[in-house]
Amino acid sequence: MTYCLGIRVDEGLVMLADTRTNAGVDHIARYGKMFTWERPGEWAVCICTAGNLSITQGVVNALNEGVASGGRLCPSLFDASGMYAVAELVGEQMRRLEALHGPTLARAGVSAGASMLIAGQKAGERHRLFQLYDAGNFIEADEDTPYLQIGEFKYGKPILDRVLTHASEIPDAMKAAFLSMDSTIRSNLSVAAPLDLAVIRADALAFETRRRVWEDDPGLVAISKGWSRALFEAFRALPPVG
């Protein structure tokens, strides 16, 4: 399982992904699910993936080949007219991989389902966040819906609904993302740290943060413990219900 979260606030983009994959309970592995491409001053793009790993790795491989070959082997996302066109390009690759592997996987009774979060900004455009489905279609976050989730999304949704708006500042968006992930990790064993974190501030056209956050990261531990304590105290302080 997987949990990836993308937040788009006025100030920028915050992306957070876990790194656990599993095929059954006895085949657990760690795979990065966050991929970034950057051309400072022009482009910053972050993609997070969930679902069938062979499909999502195939898509990411094609995107890497496109960039590395300057668009010769596959269209390069750096040649796209903007983030919407990047999402279209990723969707095309998703459809190609689904068509290639879907029928065989279906016969084997394995889901080819996959989904992605695509975030970033091109110079001259606003920063944007999309969620791509396995059919290659996609939706975009807007002011009313400042976050998108893929994978095991339910446990971590209530906290986002309570504290996030498009006007939230980046540090608050990061806090909300970590709390959402913390709730998910506590409730689903197949979602686990280390986490991958990316922050793209609006109009910076570069990554402000792109790092791996380990289980024992002081910031992660502090927010996790602090939140547990705060929730417990808030719970105690509530009046009894009749």
Place this chain on the structure above:
Amino acid sequence: MTYCLGIRVDEGLVMLADTRTNAGVDHIARYGKMFTWERPGEWAVCICTAGNLSITQGVVNALNEGVASGGRLCPSLFDASGMYAVAELVGEQMRRLEALHGPTLARAGVSAGASMLIAGQKAGERHRLFQLYDAGNFIEADEDTPYLQIGEFKYGKPILDRVLTHASEIPDAMKAAFLSMDSTIRSNLSVAAPLDLAVIRADALAFETRRRVWEDDPGLVAISKGWSRALFEAFRALPPVG
């Protein structure tokens, strides 16, 4: 959709159920999903249902006929040797209804899936809580797992994992139940008040509480607003994460 929650703590049993059912977004109705049987001093039994309404209503109808006919039309749960035997009786009825309607429903592409929470106590036994699956099999809550959920359970699970233990007192179990339901109602439109609440204190062998809680219930509103405010303040007070 449905969300029902059963909590078993040392002090007793707390059951909470929503009342919304839907078949698509334009066919929304209110149905009680909590059913109770009581023989003060001998028995207090509470059942909450989720899933295919024709199946669950069929099971409840059989249980009611059993009690009303003194076991003539169907075994009466008041004749059961204890709560485990009550769960077995409910399971038998579940299997009967599944066998009756399952194949036809499957041909119509409709799920016959259903599940139930069965809580209560018989004189001379401890109080017990079971979760019954559509195959008629069931599991029991114990000291390590003081709660069981059916229906749309994920949104309301994190808060339970944080604050509940088997040693929690009844008022705290009630608070936790309402907060769990509040998170679910906020995140899923197809779960909605009014709610049905039942409390069976250990060894009371009668319902301490069995009432409908409406949207505008002062206690429900107070805890919902109080929790929102407390979470928001706790969120603000947390340190930023790197």
